[in-house]
Amino acid sequence: MQAGQIWVLVDARRDGLTRSTEKLLQAAGSLAGVKDMRLTGLLMSQDEKLIESVSKYVDHLLWARHPDLTTYEATRWLHAIKQLFQSRGRPEIVLSSAHSIGLELMPRLAAGLQGAYAGSVVSMGWKGEALLFKRPIFGGRAYEELEVVRPPVVLTVRNALVSGGKPRSAVVAEIDEAPVDIPDGLGLEIVSREQTSRGKLELLEAERVVAGGRGMGAEENFKLIEDLAACLGAGVGASRAVVDAGWRSYDEQIGKSGKTISPALYVACGISGAIHHVLGMNTSKIIVAINKDPEAPIFKNADYGLVGDVSKIVPAITEALAKCLQKE
Amino acid sequence: MTLHCVVCIKQVPDHEAVVRVESEQNLFIEDRYICSFYDEIAIEAALRIKKDHPDTRITAISAGGRRAVEALRRAVAMGIDEVFHVGDESIESAGSMAIARVLAAKIGPMKPDLVMCGKQAGDDDMGAVGPMLAELLGMVHANAVLSLELNPQNQSFELDRKTEGEIWRLRGSLPLLIGVEKGLAEPHVPVVTRVMKAMKAKIENEPVSKLGIGDHDIESGLQRVRYLQPPVRGEVRMLQAEFPENVEELVRCLQDNGVLS
Amino acid sequence: MDFKFTEEQEFFRATVKDAVNRLIKPKIQSIDETDDFPMDLWKEFASLGYLGLRHPEIYGGMEADVMTSMIFYEELARGSCGFAMAVTMQILMGTYFIGRFGSEEIKQRVLVPAIRGEKIGTICFTEDQSGSDLGGTRTTAVEKDGGYLINGRKNWITNGPICDFCTVMATVDPAKGMDGLSFFLVEKGTEGFSNGQVIHKLGSHGSVTGELIFDNVWVPKENLLGEGPGNGIKYSMDILNEVRVMTALNACAIADAAMNDARDYALKREAFGKTISKYQLIRSKFADHWAWYEAARLMAYRAAWMIQEAIACQHECMLAKMLATEMCQSAVDQACRIYGGNSFAMEYAPQRYFRDARFLLFGGGCHEVLQNTLGAAFLRKGSAER
Numbered sequence: 001m002q003a004g005q006i007w008v009l010v011d012a013r014r015d016g017l018t019r020s021t022e023k024l025l026q027a028a029g030s031l032a033g034v035k036d037m038r039l040t041g042l043l044m045s046q047d048e049k050l051i052e053s054v055s056k057y058v059d060h061l062l063w064a065r066h067p068d069l070t071t072y073e074a075t076r077w078l079h080a081i082k083q084l085f086q087s088r089g090r091p092e093i094v095l096s097s098a099h100s101i102g103l104e105l106m107p108r109l110a111a112g113l114q115g116a117y118a119g120s121v122v123s124m125g126w127k128g129e130a131l132l133f134k135r136p137i138f139g140g141r142a143y144e145e146l147e148v149v150r151p152p153v154v155l156t157v158r159n160a161l162v163s164g165g166k167p168r169s170a171v172v173a174e175i176d177e178a179p180v181d182i183p184d185g186l187g188l189e190i191v192s193r194e195q196t197s198r199g200k201l202e203l204l205e206a207e208r209v210v211a212g213g214r215g216m217g218a219e220e221n222f223k224l225i226e227d228l229a230a231c232l233g234a235g236v237g238a239s240r241a242v243v244d245a246g247w248r249s250y251d252e253q254i255g256k257s258g259k260t261i262s263p264a265l266y267v268a269c270g271i272s273g274a275i276h277h278v279l280g281m282n283t284s285k286i287i288v289a290i291n292k293d294p295e296a297p298i299f300k301n302a303d304y305g306l307v308g309d310v311s312k313i314v315p316a317i318t319e320a321l322a323k324c325l326q327k328e
Numbered sequence: 329m330t331l332h333c334v335v336c337i338k339q340v341p342d343h344e345a346v347v348r349v350e351s352e353q354n355l356f357i358e359d360r361y362i363c364s365f366y367d368e369i370a371i372e373a374a375l376r377i378k379k380d381h382p383d384t385r386i387t388a389i390s391a392g393g394r395r396a397v398e399a400l401r402r403a404v405a406m407g408i409d410e411v412f413h414v415g416d417e418s419i420e421s422a423g424s425m426a427i428a429r430v431l432a433a434k435i436g437p438m439k440p441d442l443v444m445c446g447k448q449a450g451d452d453d454m455g456a457v458g459p460m461l462a463e464l465l466g467m468v469h470a471n472a473v474l475s476l477e478l479n480p481q482n483q484s485f486e487l488d489r490k491t492e493g494e495i496w497r498l499r500g501s502l503p504l505l506i507g508v509e510k511g512l513a514e515p516h517v518p519v520v521t522r523v524m525k526a527m528k529a530k531i532e533n534e535p536v537s538k539l540g541i542g543d544h545d546i547e548s549g550l551q552r553v554r555y556l557q558p559p560v561r562g563e564v565r566m567l568q569a570e571f572p573e574n575v576e577e578l579v580r581c582l583q584d585n586g587v588l589s
Numbered sequence: 590m591d592f593k594f595t596e597e598q599e600f601f602r603a604t605v606k607d608a609v610n611r612l613i614k615p616k617i618q619s620i621d622e623t624d625d626f627p628m629d630l631w632k633e634f635a636s637l638g639y640l641g642l643r644h645p646e647i648y649g650g651m652e653a654d655v656m657t658s659m660i661f662y663e664e665l666a667r668g669s670c671g672f673a674m675a676v677t678m679q680i681l682m683g684t685y686f687i688g689r690f691g692s693e694e695i696k697q698r699v700l701v702p703a704i705r706g707e708k709i710g711t712i713c714f715t716e717d718q719s720g721s722d723l724g725g726t727r728t729t730a731v732e733k734d735g736g737y738l739i740n741g742r743k744n745w746i747t748n749g750p751i752c753d754f755c756t757v758m759a760t761v762d763p764a765k766g767m768d769g770l771s772f773f774l775v776e777k778g779t780e781g782f783s784n785g786q787v788i789h790k791l792g793s794h795g796s797v798t799g800e801l802i803f804d805n806v807w808v809p810k811e812n813l814l815g816e817g818p819g820n821g822i823k824y825s826m827d828i829l830n831e832v833r834v835m836t837a838l839n840a841c842a843i844a845d846a847a848m849n850d851a852r853d854y855a856l857k858r859e860a861f862g863k864t865i866s867k868y869q870l871i872r873s874k875f876a877d878h879w880a881w882y883e884a885a886r887l888m889a890y891r892a893a894w895m896i897q898e899a900i901a902c903q904h905e906c907m908l909a910k911m912l913a914t915e916m917c918q919s920a921v922d923q924a925c926r927i928y929g930g931n932s933f934a935m936e937y938a939p940q941r942y943f944r945d946a947r948f949l950l951f952g953g954g955c956h957e958v959l960q961n962t963l964g965a966a967f968l969r970k971g972s973a974e975r
Binding site for chain 2: 019020073074075078099100101103104105106107108110111112115116117118119120127132134135136137138139140141142143144145146147148149150151152153158159187188189190191192193194195205207208232233264265285286287288289294299300301302303304305306307308312313316317320321324325
């Protein structure tokens with residue numbers, strides 16, 4: 001008798017799995033473990049090199065086969081997945097990372113399944129027979145916990161945290177090649193794919209910002225900030241002190257009398273953390289502070305702090321990041 | 329070829345409005361509402377299309393109670409003359425699928441060429457209605473759209489959509505539904521003549537029953553158990569290791585937090 | 590008694606607020622620091638149509654009613670006080686008599702471009718020796734050659750240094766005092782009409798204020814605005830009510846902005862181990878302010894309603910202005926005290942609110958003059974419920 005199924009859409013845009021996919025598969029595994037559900041990894045990429053890395057996390061590797069599936073396109077993938085629901089049974093739970101593919105495809109998939117959908121889930125667990133999960137609302141000003149009262153449910157997951165999970169017993173995954181039909185001309189044509197240019201990012205819109213203050217020492221040292229920002233795809237910010245000193249321009253100023261921003265990552269280099277600056281960035285998701293003074297007030301408003309010389313630390317971060325981002 | 333473009337909009341709390349978890353069942357939301365950020369971009373984008381193709385018919389639609397009317401007034405102020413208000417307050421808490429069904433019931437018969445939705449709404453941040461609507465209407469769709477070129481003559485389009493670190497250019501045939509991204513258009517400040525017009529606009533309501541939507545259509549498969557406080561920024565974690573280990577540790581922490589991409 | 594704004598009014602308010610936040614707020618600091626008239630912002634605002642707020646549609650205006658206009662004046666002042674002064678001068682005082690009394694030719698020549706923002710206007714009451722004391726006006730307008738010859742100097746004229754036209758209050762006969770006053774239109778380029786000194790003001794930066802000199806300025810008969818001569822005071826009363834309520838709402842907006850800014854600060858600033866928002870003496874400042882602010886704002890909107898309903902309300906408008914401007918002085922003072930030493934730094938906002946608020950005590954009638962007038966009125970008739 002087959003217990004319910006959990007399917008995880010495997011992000012297959014690069015060689016090997018992304019860290020977020022690995023974490024999602026592990027989380028799905030521990031969810032499945034509690035209820036003895038079968039964990040299926042849904043692989044849409046046609047690259048067989050991925051089979052090995054996916055199969056160590058799943059009970060069942062469902063490999064959709066068709067040359068037109070290689071590059072993601074919503075209509076074609078959905079068409080294929082619906083065929084797989086028909087032939088392999090409909091899962092109770094479908095999971096995907098909350099990345100651009102998941103956010104575009106998964107709600108539509110849910111509608112097609114006549115199931116429920118929730119996005120940007122940050123943790124999951126079980127409450128009796130019902131799946132329970134948490135997600136941010138109102139831009140993160142509050143969180144809600146929802147339970148699935150009528151499966152199936154489709155979730156895009158931002159943080160793959162599971163509470164009360166049980167590690168699944170390791171089995172040899174069943175490799176299930178499933179050819180699908182894709183009519184010619186279905187969906188959109190992919191004309192081109194371009195890397196986003198690393199031009200000067202508008203501060204108010206940047207997901208990541210690296211900012212420098214007087215602690216950078218001299219105007220020339222802002223090159224280190226710019227290098228780190230380029231590596232991160234981040235905007236460049238400045239404290240009032242360095243703008244007044246003429247090192248940087250006013251449109252980079254962050255603070256009550258400059259711009260108020262709320263990026264996912266804010267790196268404050270050589271910034272003391274005076275209140276007017278803090279008020280301009282303290283709703284950032286993650287704040288990293290680097291300062292040679294361990295008593296600098298900035299550390300009170302940061303998640304991670306490093307005490308030391310910015311001219312040594314900042315380029316080292318850039319180098320370490322470059323290495324790690326290459327791998328992703 | 330005249331295009332018909334439908335814009336779906338929603339009124340949501342201002343991003344600076346106070347939202348506070350009072351108890352597990354109660355959320356306090358300050359009464360400061362605006363048309364959702366991405367929805368305004370969609371409105372502006374539609375108006376641009378009309379500028380390029382003056383025959384274009386633009387319609388704005390919002391599902392909900394009096395808040396939906398506020399959003400539609402904003403649409404009028406920005407320049408859209410044809411607006412539809414469907415449903416009532418109860419639809420606001422019925423979930424994305426319910427809203428998508430109601431909108432599909434109204435929009436479907438119009439057979440529009442283009443439907444524009446915001447990428448996600450500033451309240452539930454769910455981002456589901458757009459793709460769901462595309463499925464219900466049987467249209468191709470693309471999310472996070474940064475640019476859109478239409479060719480009404482041969483009913484085709486080309487668009488750019490944003491993914492992690494890349495921009496993809498896609499091509500296809502209308503009809504199309506898109507989820508708009510920051511950058512597709514820059515909402516203009518409404519001119520006072522339109523503001524006055526919006527102030528005086530009589531916006532009629534259509535209940536969902538008239539659209540053939542029954543109670544079972546708007547039942548959600550999800551139920552809220554409770555509200556929770558957002559995590560407070562904890563104590564700073566000073567990375568005390570010697571250089572360069574502290575830097576390596578930092579990079580690992582940032583990866584784990586998912587802020588590097 | 591319905592104390593609510595209508596849905597339409599709330600919508601209008603939200604729209605103006607949005608325009609102020611997007612267009613004016615980013616420039617507040619630089620306007621204050623450079624003290625230059627922000628011509629680019631002026632043109633942007635004009636292109637949105639707001640300068641025609643009170644005027645008929647046939648001239649490009651909006652025909653907004655009194656309540657709607659008040660909402661506009663309040664929201665505008667939340668942005669830049671100086672810019673608000675320049676705009677309200679244009680919308681209300683500077684073009685009022687032209688709209689009300691000007692000939693069709695004058696309206697086409699002056700009002701229509703003013704509503705488009707192409708011509709800047711102003712009104713001239715104040716002179717070196719007379720502010721609140723309108724009877725002390727010494728600028729004369731003597732009948733001559735089928736028109737009037739105007740002589741005198743006006744001071745403290747908002748938009749004066751950059752105006753394309755002005756409505757001058759002059760007396761046809763100094764001996765008649767208040768009964769000799771009339772309003773005349775004078776346009777730039779008229780011989781004898783020139784700019785005098787510019788006043789460098791403590792606050793309200795961004796608006797330019799200065800002297801206007803009338804040296805044998807001849808204007809044709811149709812430039813006498815209204816029936817007259819001699820009806821100047823009567824007409825002044827008509828406009829002063831609205832000006833005073835507008836000033837009251839400007840004061841409310843500035844007070845509100847200052848104390849909300851102070852609130853942000855109080856929630857973050859720490860002393861002796863906790864945020865200062867936790868201390869009773871700081872809390873009492875917000876409590877007291879809140880009560881007086883609500884009271885002043887209610888009075889202002891009640892007076893606006895009376896104007897709209899054409900109910901005689903000269904005293905109500907004076908009371909509203911008196912209370913609100915005094916409340917504002919207290920609010921900006923307290924906001925500075927909450928900031929402590931930091932309020933003394935130009936880089937923070939409280940010093941700007943503090944400087945801007947000062948003029949509210951004088952515009953639309955000096956505080957002490959109002960107190961004298963109102964005190965006398967109270968002694969004469971007592972309160973309504975007596």
